[in-house]
Structures are given as C-alpha cells and as structure tokens.
Amino acid sequence: MTFLPYVAASYTLGVVVPAGFALAAWRRMRGASARLAAIDPRRARRAAAADARSQAEDRP
Amino acid sequence: MTRKRRRLYLLLACAVGVGSASALALSAFQSSLTFFVTPTQIAQKDPPPGQVLRLGGLVQQGSVRHVMDGTEPEALFRVTDGKSSVMVDYVGVLPDLFREGQGIVAIGSIRPNGTFRASEVLAKHDSDYMPKEVVAALKKSGHWNPAAGQPPPAATWWDKSKFKPVDAMRQAAGTGRTGG
Amino acid sequence: MTVDATASLAPPRRNLHRFANPGRFLRLAGVVLPYLAIGGLVLTTIGLVWGMFFSPADWQQGDAVRIMYVHVPAAWLASAGYAGIAACSVASLVWRHPLADLAAQEIGPVGAGFTAVCLITGSLWGKPMWGAWWVWDARLTSVLVLFFLYLGHIALIRAFDNPERGYRAGAILALVGAVDLPIIKFSVDWWHTLHQGNTFSLTGAPHMYISMLWPLLFTTLGYSLVFAAIVTARLRAAVMERRIRALLLARVDERGVAERVAA
Structure with missing residues (x-):
C-alpha cells in the first residue's frame, strides 16, 4: 500500500481521539451517578420504600 | 411584545x-484571501518581475519537458486556465500527482522575459473520486482522457431513480477490470 | 404584539421546556445512550474496515484517499458541533433554556477534539498529495479559525465565578463565531484554494464513485452517532453534577440555619 504511514496515522487518530473522549465521558458519568446516589434524598426515600415493601412481602 | x-x-x-x-x-x-492567481489574471495585471506569486492552473497537455540543469532535473511546462498560459520552469522533485492535465499551484516569480520561475510546485487534486479501473475503462472506451480535461459530469455517473451508477459506467468498470 | 402572536409563541415554549426537566432528560438520555453508542461503534468500525481494506484506491490519489474516511466525518462534525453550540446559544439567550447552557458547555471540548482530528488528518493528507503539510488557503485558514473559536468558547464559558455570566458570554461568542461556518462551507467556491472543491452538493450528484461512497457514508453516520453519544454522556454527567452541587449547598444551608437557631 502506498502512503501507508500517512493512512495509518490518520486511522490511529480517528480511533484514539473519539475513544479517549468516550472513555472519559463514561467514567465521569459513572462517578457522578455514584456520588449522586450517596447523597440523593429522593433515591434514599425510594430505596427505603422498596425496603419496607420487601419486608411486608416477607411477612406471612 | x-x-x-x-x-x-x-x-x-x-x-x-x-x-x-x-x-x-x-x-x-x-x-x-485567494490562494493563487490564474494565468489570465497575470496577463491582465502584469505583476512586476521578482514579486512572489502563487500561480494556479492546469498543466497544459503536451507542454511538459524534462531537462537536466547541471545535476538536478528541471521541468519546463505551461500552466493554462483555458484562456491564457504561462511558461513555468522548476528545478527539483515534482509532487506525485504532477502530470499533464493536473491542477497545480507554482510558487515563485515572473522573470523580465515573462516566464515563471517556480521555487515550489504543489499539486491540486480535483474533487472527483473514482477507482483506477473505471478511469482506465473510460479512457479505453474514449469517453474521457484525463490529460485532456475534466471528467464527464457527475450527473452522468448516476442513475438518479436507482441511486446506482449508470449501466454504461458499471459496464465500463467491468470491462476495465477484465481487460486490465 | 397581537394576541395571536403570543399564542403562536406559547406551544414551542412548552415543548422546549418539556425537555428542560432534568429528571426527564436523565431518563430519556439513559434510554437513548446505549443505542447511540453501540450503533456508532458498529457503523464506524464497518466503515473504517471497509475503507481501509475493501474500497478501491483512487485514480489520482492512490491509497492516500483512505484518509478521507476519517477526515471527512471529522470535518463534518467540526462544523456540525459548532452549529449545535450556536443553536444551544439561541435557546439560551432567547428562552433561557437551562439544559442548553450545559449542552453548549459539553459540546465544546468534543467539537474541538474532532476539529483537531480534521486539521491533523488533513495535514497528513496534504503532505503526500499536495506536497505541503499546511498552506494558508481560505479553507484551511477558516477551519483553523473554527478551532480557535472552539478554544475561546471552552475557556470563556468556564471563566466566571458566576456560571450564568459564563453561559451568557459563551453564547454571544458562539453566535458571533457562527459566521465562520458558511465561510468554511463556501470558501472553496468563493476563492481559489489549494483544497479541492466540494465533492457533495445538495442539488447535484456526488462526484464520487459508489464503491468509495458507501464506506464514507458508514463512517460519517457512525462518527456522528459516536459524537452524539459522547455529548449525551457528558451532558448526563453534567446534569447529575449540578444536582449534587445543589444538594450539597442545600445541606450547608440547613446546617447554617440549624446553628443559628441553636445559638
């Protein structure tokens, strides 16, 4: 293949840059959702409600 | 409001x-803002010798001569825009795309005798993308000679209703592949 | 203004603000994101492999034409991303749409990244074909200006202690800079450039043989979905981060009130 170094460099760039952005965005999203889950009162309430419901189901 | x-x-x-x-x-x-001037613009404006210019146009068919300038290869050719043309000489390695009929931009200046001395030659490729086989077939069938001018209009490559290349083009590509 | 004019303005406002609800956005984005990401990954991979190994070499450029399968989508997304920022800026300045500010802020770095890919792959294409890494023609220069506009927007929107002022300043810069988009598009028609003219137009047939057009369509669509997925994920993270800040601030406020009551 002629001009292989130029083509290979372009393809590398076209893979590495979007992959880097995607990975960073994914990690940021995961971190934010974990931190939010730890302090979110709404989610805590929902979890407590689910807890109560499962306990109610456990009772005969 | x-x-x-x-x-x-x-x-x-x-x-x-x-x-x-x-x-x-x-x-x-x-x-x-314009990257190059055409031979016609040079003919009209008559820029002073020595002023650095970028001259753009097509390499005129049949005008290219290669000679030796001492130990270095020298290329002599005419750059044309269809109306007027300028004689260009350039010592050095030409870009891969350089050929007759190709668009180029030569950077250099006009000599007092009206010829253009290029210190750098850039190749300008056009916006038509085709496989080699198709071009070979078009050349063989006499539809298009790349050295002589632009490819046939893009609309003729396409059969609009089917969003596929027209039959003639596909056949041309087919014969090109079996022939070469 | 007449009454019916305000009436005609009311529905779009309600529509726009339907998506301004952060909870609804988070749910919707959570549903859409996997499709964008997987679709983008699949289409881009098919297009890149097709372009590298199965599409023909070009009659004049040989194998260097394969750079196109990265360069053209990157160039398209550089412009489309900036157009997206400009659209968000209108929504921000006119309707004070709260998600538009965050969207503009999150598109910026991604668009700048794709613009850099466009510029560098263009350079890698220019050296073997033209014989120069870079020339100051109108197309290349206007795309470089776009890159600097992105950098300016990224810096300006984050430059203020009060985020609202940053959003306002960023939106104004984005809209003034949007004048560069038609200049990029038409630079190859308005001026003599070393860069080629447009291969694609809205009205005419594409100046590209079909065996090269297909992989290009795949990578263009694929990269567009990847771009959308990245922006959606960043925006999702930004919405959650804003909610975290709000919750923590509320907590600090509560504590302050409690201390004052105790004192």
Whole structure:
C-alpha cells in the first residue's frame, strides 16, 4: 500500500481521539451517578420504600 | 411584545449586523484571501518581475519537458486556465500527482522575459473520486482522457431513480477490470 | 404584539421546556445512550474496515484517499458541533433554556477534539498529495479559525465565578463565531484554494464513485452517532453534577440555619 504511514496515522487518530473522549465521558458519568446516589434524598426515600415493601412481602 | 420575542428580534438584528460586517470585510480582502492567481489574471495585471506569486492552473497537455540543469532535473511546462498560459520552469522533485492535465499551484516569480520561475510546485487534486479501473475503462472506451480535461459530469455517473451508477459506467468498470 | 402572536409563541415554549426537566432528560438520555453508542461503534468500525481494506484506491490519489474516511466525518462534525453550540446559544439567550447552557458547555471540548482530528488528518493528507503539510488557503485558514473559536468558547464559558455570566458570554461568542461556518462551507467556491472543491452538493450528484461512497457514508453516520453519544454522556454527567452541587449547598444551608437557631 502506498502512503501507508500517512493512512495509518490518520486511522490511529480517528480511533484514539473519539475513544479517549468516550472513555472519559463514561467514567465521569459513572462517578457522578455514584456520588449522586450517596447523597440523593429522593433515591434514599425510594430505596427505603422498596425496603419496607420487601419486608411486608416477607411477612406471612 | 413579550420579553422572549424581543430577545429573539434583538438576536436576529445582531445576526444581520455581524453577517453584513463579515461579508464587507471578506469582499474587501478578496485579493489576499485567494490562494493563487490564474494565468489570465497575470496577463491582465502584469505583476512586476521578482514579486512572489502563487500561480494556479492546469498543466497544459503536451507542454511538459524534462531537462537536466547541471545535476538536478528541471521541468519546463505551461500552466493554462483555458484562456491564457504561462511558461513555468522548476528545478527539483515534482509532487506525485504532477502530470499533464493536473491542477497545480507554482510558487515563485515572473522573470523580465515573462516566464515563471517556480521555487515550489504543489499539486491540486480535483474533487472527483473514482477507482483506477473505471478511469482506465473510460479512457479505453474514449469517453474521457484525463490529460485532456475534466471528467464527464457527475450527473452522468448516476442513475438518479436507482441511486446506482449508470449501466454504461458499471459496464465500463467491468470491462476495465477484465481487460486490465 | 397581537394576541395571536403570543399564542403562536406559547406551544414551542412548552415543548422546549418539556425537555428542560432534568429528571426527564436523565431518563430519556439513559434510554437513548446505549443505542447511540453501540450503533456508532458498529457503523464506524464497518466503515473504517471497509475503507481501509475493501474500497478501491483512487485514480489520482492512490491509497492516500483512505484518509478521507476519517477526515471527512471529522470535518463534518467540526462544523456540525459548532452549529449545535450556536443553536444551544439561541435557546439560551432567547428562552433561557437551562439544559442548553450545559449542552453548549459539553459540546465544546468534543467539537474541538474532532476539529483537531480534521486539521491533523488533513495535514497528513496534504503532505503526500499536495506536497505541503499546511498552506494558508481560505479553507484551511477558516477551519483553523473554527478551532480557535472552539478554544475561546471552552475557556470563556468556564471563566466566571458566576456560571450564568459564563453561559451568557459563551453564547454571544458562539453566535458571533457562527459566521465562520458558511465561510468554511463556501470558501472553496468563493476563492481559489489549494483544497479541492466540494465533492457533495445538495442539488447535484456526488462526484464520487459508489464503491468509495458507501464506506464514507458508514463512517460519517457512525462518527456522528459516536459524537452524539459522547455529548449525551457528558451532558448526563453534567446534569447529575449540578444536582449534587445543589444538594450539597442545600445541606450547608440547613446546617447554617440549624446553628443559628441553636445559638
């Protein structure tokens, strides 16, 4: 293949840059959702409600 | 008038202002925004010898001669835009795309005798993308000679109703592959 | 303004603000994101492999034409991303749409990244074909200006202690800079450039043989979905981060009130 170094460099760039952005965005999203889950009162309430419901189901 | 609507109109007014200001600025700098001048423009303006110019056009068919300038290869050719042409000479390695009929940009200056001395030659490829086989087939069938000019208009490559290349083109590609 | 004019303005406002609800956005984005990401990954991979190994070499450019399968989508997304920022800026300035500010802020770095890919792959294409890494023609220069506009927007929107002022300043810069988009598009028609003219137009047939057009369509669509997925994920993270800040601030406020009551 002629001009292989130029083509290979372009393809590398076209893979590495979007992959880097995607990975960073994914990690940021995961971190934010974990931190939010730890302090979110709404989610805590929902979890407590689910807890109560499962306990109610456990009772005969 | 609501506040939202007022903000929208204000924004549109600003857009018109910024747009027309840019249009004026761009048309004022027209000559410096253009990357190269054509042989016709050189013939009209007659720039002073020694002034560095970028000359753009097609390499005229049948005009290319290679000679030796001492130990270095020298290329002599005419650059044309269809109306007028300029003789160019260049010592050095030409880009891969250089050939007769190819668009090029030569950087250099006019000599007093009217020929153009290039210190650098850049190749300009056009916006038509085709496999080699198709071009070979078109050449063989006499539809198009790449050295002589532009490819046949793109509309003829396509059968609009089917969004596929027209049959003649596909057949040309087919014969090109079996033939070569 | 007449009554019916305000009436005609009311529905779009309600529509726009339907998506302004952060909870609804998070749910919707959570549903859409996997499709965008997987679709983008699949289409881009098919297009890149097709372009590298199965599409023909060009009659004049040989194998260097394969750079196109990265360069053209990057160039398209550089412009489309900036157009997206400009659209968000209008929504921000006119309707004070709260998600538009965050969207403009999150598109910026991604668009700048794709613009850099466009510029560098263009350079890698220019050296073997033209014989120069870079020339100051109108197309290349206007795309470089776009890159600097992105950098300016990224810096300006984050430059203020009060985020609202940053959003306002960023939106104004984005809208003034949007004048560069038609200049990029038409630079090859308005001026003599070393860069080629447009291969694609809205009205005419594409100046590209079909065996090269297909992989290009795949990578263009694929990269567009990847771009959308990245922006959606960043925006999702930004919405959650804003909610975290709000919750923590509320907590600090509560504590302050409690201390004052105790004192």
